[in-house]
Amino acid sequence: xxxxxxxxxxxxxxxxxxxxxxxxxxxxxxxxxxxxxxxxxxxxxxxxxxxxxxxxxxxxxxxxxxxxxxxxxxxxxxxxxxxxxxxxxxxxxxxxxxxxxxxxxxxxxxxxxxxxxxxxxxxxxxxxxxxxxxxxxxxxxxxx
Numbered sequence: 001x002x003x004x005x006x007x008x009x010x011x012x013x014x015x016x017x018x019x020x021x022x023x024x025x026x027x028x029x030x031x032x033x034x035x036x037x038x039x040x041x042x043x044x045x046x047x048x049x050x051x052x053x054x055x056x057x058x059x060x061x062x063x064x065x066x067x068x069x070x071x072x073x074x075x076x077x078x079x080x081x082x083x084x085x086x087x088x089x090x091x092x093x094x095x096x097x098x099x100x101x102x103x104x105x106x107x108x109x110x111x112x113x114x115x116x117x118x119x120x121x122x123x124x125x126x127x128x129x130x131x132x133x134x135x136x137x138x139x140x141x142x143x144x
Contacts, residue, residue, distance in 0.1 A: 004081065004116070005084070005085075005088060007046060007084050007087060007088065008080065008081045008084040008085065010036065010038060010042070010043065010046060011046045011049075011050060011080050011081075011083070011084045012077060012080050012081070012128075013036055014032050014036065014043065014046060014047060014050070015050065015055060015056065015068070015075065015080055015125055016125060016128050016129065016132070017031075017032050017035060017036065018032070018056060018066050018067065018068060019068055019072050019125050019126075019128075019129055020129060020132060022065075022066070022067045022068065025063055025065070026059040026063070026064055026065030026066055026067050027065045027066050027067070028064070028065040028066075029043055029044060029047060029065065029066070031065070032047075032066075045087065046084060046087070047066060049083050049084065049086070049087055050066075050080070050083060051066070051069075053079070053083040054069045054070070055068075055069055055070070055075055055079060055080060055083065056068060056069055057069040068125070071126075072124060072125040072126035072129060073124050073125075073126040074124070075124060075125040075126075076120070076121055076122075076123065076124055077120040077121075077123045077124070077125070077128070078117050078120035078121040078123075081117070081120060082117075
């Protein structure tokens, strides 16, 4: 089961933040934590997982931070959720414990999760950028 947890929602918001604010300089984690109102330590683990998954690219140095590793239109939301679900602990996820829950509720949750992931597979960071009213226009957002 892959629900949208707090971590996965934060990861989606962080990638969206980088997509919207990474021109001309990379976005620093500190800036993201200020805008998203989350502790930096909490965000760092998420950002590193996104870098390892080739969703973000880490830029070192005093003016370093994060950039998208690929074009906005090539980063799907389900990818982000899957990366973060690998970081989740059992405490982060709802776990069905009773026998009746395992027989009836867990299969329903699995079915809903599959439907959600199929829907998220159709949504890209570019789609979400269009939904942000103050999003700056950045036609070429891909960096090598």
